Amino acid sequence: MIIKNGITKEALSRIKILAFDMDGTLLDEKGLLSPANEQALMRAMDRGYxxxxxxxRVYSSFPESVLNMEGIRYRISSNGAHIIDQTTGETIYSNLLKKEGVIKALPWISDRELMKEVYFHHQVYIDQHCMDDLPKYGVVTEKSQDYVRRTRRPVEDVMVLLHEHIDELENINLVFADQEKRLRYWSELREIDGLTVVSSLPHNLEIGGPTTSKATALKELSAMLGLGHDHIMCxxxxSNDEEMMATAQIGIAMGNAVEELKEVADGITKSNAEDGVAYALGQLLDI
Structure with a gap:
């Protein structure tokens, strides 16, 4: 465990909320919740966290192992577009894309060389022709292809669907086979007012609303619980975790995290393949 800054006994004593990204963090390299991490979460809940x-991820693509864990009440999905109360199934907070921002981004989103994933109503839709040839669009590993096939709904023309639901969009995910184009589009899309643009995978860009982020949603949830940012460890x-990391009192990057996240984190734990979540909770909170 590498301790960088901000992690004092006093700060740790105030923590009441433990927030976890899933892929590459809480889940292992196979996309599974390990027994060690599951047991650590159960112990944390027993202690009142x-x-x-x-x-x-969109809510419909949460793994069963996480959905079925008793005691985990709140789920932030689609990079902060929604907060779902698992006990009632109710969406208690939404922060969606704005129509004006989507229209400005259409020249990039409409690129026929890209696979577009359109998120709304807790589901994800893609073009059937992309589903039929995933490697062509940058989805090359067997694990990634299996995930797309299990969690995406193919349609004849996803752009038609985008326009029909332009006021209900949670997120638009662009998938690239061309890394040079991805970096160029990232730079250009960041200049458009009314959008947030982040990435969670080496081949994608994730477009959200002007204030949509895990950090914003987490602050809203904290307020609902009568708590503040100084009560949060994440x-x-x-890179889509960076703002959340900056908002929380204590931010922990995984050993497998991208370098820019490690730079802003207060601490660095073991990788997700080494049960880094359970290790950090044990080291810092004696869980």
């Missing part, structure tokens, strides 16, 4: 899932591995 609020466990919050904060992910870029864990992540990708």
């Amino acid at each position: 609020h466990i919050v899932i904060a992910t870029g 864990f992540g591995d990708s």
Whole structure:
């Protein structure tokens, strides 16, 4: 465990909320919740901590192992577009894309060389022709292809669907086979007012609303619980966790995290393949 800054006994004593990214963080390299991490979460809940899932995944693609864990009440989905109360199934907070921002981004989103994933109503839709040839669009590993096939709904023309639901969009995910184009689009899309643009995978860009983020959703949830940012410890591995890391009192980057996240983190734990979440909770909170 590498301790960088901000992790004092006093700060640790105030923590009431433990927020976890899923892929690359809480889940292992096979996308599974390990027994060690599951047991650590159960011990944390027994001690009164609020466990919050904060992910870029749409709610319908949460793994059963996480959905079925008793005691995890709040789930932040689609990079902060929604907060779902698991006990009631109710969406208690939403922060969606704005129509004006989407229209400005259409020249990039409409690129026929890209696979577009359109998120709304807790589901993700893609073009059937992309589903039929995933490697062509940058989805090359067997694990990634299996995940897309299990969690995406193919349609004849996803752009038609985007326009039909332009006021209900949680997120738009662009998937690239061309890394040079991805970096160029990232730079260009960041200049458009009314959007947030982050990434959780080496081949994607994730477009959200002007204030949509895991951090914003987590602050809203904290307020609902009568708590503040100084009560939050969060864990992540990708650039879409960076704002959350900066918002929390204590931010922990995984050993497998991207370098820019490690730079802003207060501490660095073991990798997700080494049960880094359980290790950090044991080291810092004696859980």
